[in-house]
Amino acid sequence: MSHPSPTILALDFDGVICDGLIEYFQTTKRTYEKIWNEEKPVSDEIEPAFHRLRTVIETGWEMPILLRAIILGIAEEKILYSWLTVANQIVESEGLDKKNLSKQLDTVRDEWIASDLESWLVLHRFYPGVIQRIRQILASSTKFYIVTTKEGRFVKQLFQQQKIELPENTIFGKEYKRPKYETLRELLEINAEAPENLWFVEDRLEALELVRQQADLQAVKLYLADWGYNTQQTRDSLRDRQDIKILSLERFEQDFSTWD
Numbered sequence: 703m704s705h706p707s708p709t710i711l712a713l714d715f716d717g718v719i720c721d722g723l724i725e726y727f728q729t730t731k732r733t734y735e736k737i738w739n740e741e742k743p744v745s746d747e748i749e750p751a752f753h754r755l756r757t758v759i760e761t762g763w764e765m766p767i768l769l770r771a772i773i774l775g776i777a778e779e780k781i782l783y784s785w786l787t788v789a790n791q792i793v794e795s796e797g798l799d800k801k802n803l804s805k806q807l808d809t810v811r812d813e814w815i816a817s818d819l820e821s822w823l824v825l826h827r828f829y830p831g832v833i834q835r836i837r838q839i840l841a842s843s844t845k846f847y848i849v850t851t852k853e854g855r856f857v858k859q860l861f862q863q864q865k866i867e868l869p870e871n872t873i874f875g876k877e878y879k880r881p882k883y884e885t886l887r888e889l890l891e892i893n894a895e896a897p898e899n900l901w902f903v904e905d906r907l908e909a910l911e912l913v914r915q916q917a918d919l920q921a922v923k924l925y926l927a928d929w930g931y932n933t934q935q936t937r938d939s940l941r942d943r944q945d946i947k948i949l950s951l952e953r954f955e956q957d958f959s960t961w962d
Contacts, residue, residue, distance in 0.1 A: 707958035708844055708923070709899035710889055714882075715850035715857050717905030717930030719832050725825035727752050730765040733810045734773075737766055737803070748772050757931045758785035760906065761851050761876065763803035767792050782933075808853060815859065823863050829929060831955040833864050840866070844958075845893060848873045849885050849902070883913040886922060897921035901958075903949060905930025907939070910946050925949040925961065 716722050730752070731744045751772050758781060759765055767789045771781055774792075781788055793800060814822050839846050848857055848868070854875030861868055874885045882904070890900055898921040904910050905927040913919055928937050929951040940948050953960050 708901035709895050710845045710847065710893055710901070711839060712847045712849045712886060712889060712900065712902045714904040714906070714909070714927070714930075715848050715852050717932075718903055718927045719828060719836070719848075720860060721827040721829060722825070723753050723756060723931075724827075725822065726756065726765060728825060729807065729811050729814065730769050732814070733803075733807045734766045734769045736810065737798075737806060738770070744769065744773070751778065754778065755781050757906075757933055757936075758782060759931075760908070761804065762807045763800040764789055765807060766803055767798075770796075811853075811856065815856075819859075823860065826860055826863075828860075828864065829951060831951065833866070835955050836866070840868075846872060847889055848875075849882050849889075850874070851876050851882075853877060881912060882909050883916050883919060886913060886919060887916070898923070901925065901961075903927055903954070905932050907932060907936050907946070914945055923947075927951075927954070 713719055716726075727749045731746075734744055748769075752769060755768055755772070755778060759768060764785075768781070770792055771788055776788060792798070793803075811822075836846070846868075848854075850857060850873075852875055854873040854877055857873050857875060858868070878885060882902075886900060886902060889895075890897060897919055901923040902910070902913065903925045907926055910924045910926060913922060913924060924946045926932065926937070926940060926946060926948050928948050937948055940946055947962060949961060
């Protein structure tokens with residue numbers, strides 16, 4: 703049976719709703735300088751490389767490590783295709799701790815927000831048309847959720863900037879400490895819905911593949927946001943697949959019936 707619209711819509715945040723690349727780099731740069739404490743500051747000239755390679759990052763601790771890899775001169779191709787190996791080698795060789803890296807990054811961000819919220823907010827760009835479409839969805843019968851590896855409080859701040867107050871318990875951020883597929887499973891349980899009534903939009907193919915591997919989530923409709931942090935090679939790999947669909951920003955703004 704075809705479902706022209708979802709009962710539940712779950713969206714990733716970074717790379718689907720919001721383009722935070724500028725903030726990512728600036729926060730990572732500040733964190734890097736605290737961790738490595740080098741005399742020479744990080745040059746903004748490496749920001750384009752950081753943007754190109756953002757697609758490899760899944761969680762916060764990886765951000766300063768990505769910057770470290772770039773500064774160490776590790777080839778972009780190696781970072782793209784062997785990222786976790788590269789990242790773990792840096793963590794181990796330099797005696798770093800992943801939890802501490804993540805904590806330091808969040809602390810830098812928290813201090814920035816506390817001292818100068820406006821300068822932090824201005825570094826974020828919501829993708830064209832996305833906020834308007836979310837307003838429409840919130841006014842409809844579709845139940846709306848955010849499922850992200852970003853801290854929920856940061857997501858809430860950014861929505862408030864847009865004069866949107868999301869209902870309680872609709873943001874599932876990093877603090878939930880569970881894979882996204884488990885969160886999707888929980889959303890089905892909370893709402894007593896069948897998997898085919900849940901649609902999930904994400905910009906990382908790896909996250910979508912993990913959902914697809916779950917036997918009880920096979921009917922969940924999965925979409926890769928082609929405007930997010932992914933590569934042309936990743937998008938090309940989905941051209942002939944039916945289990946994970948590519949979604950353009952233009953179609954995202956339109957009625958659900960057009961998504962396929």
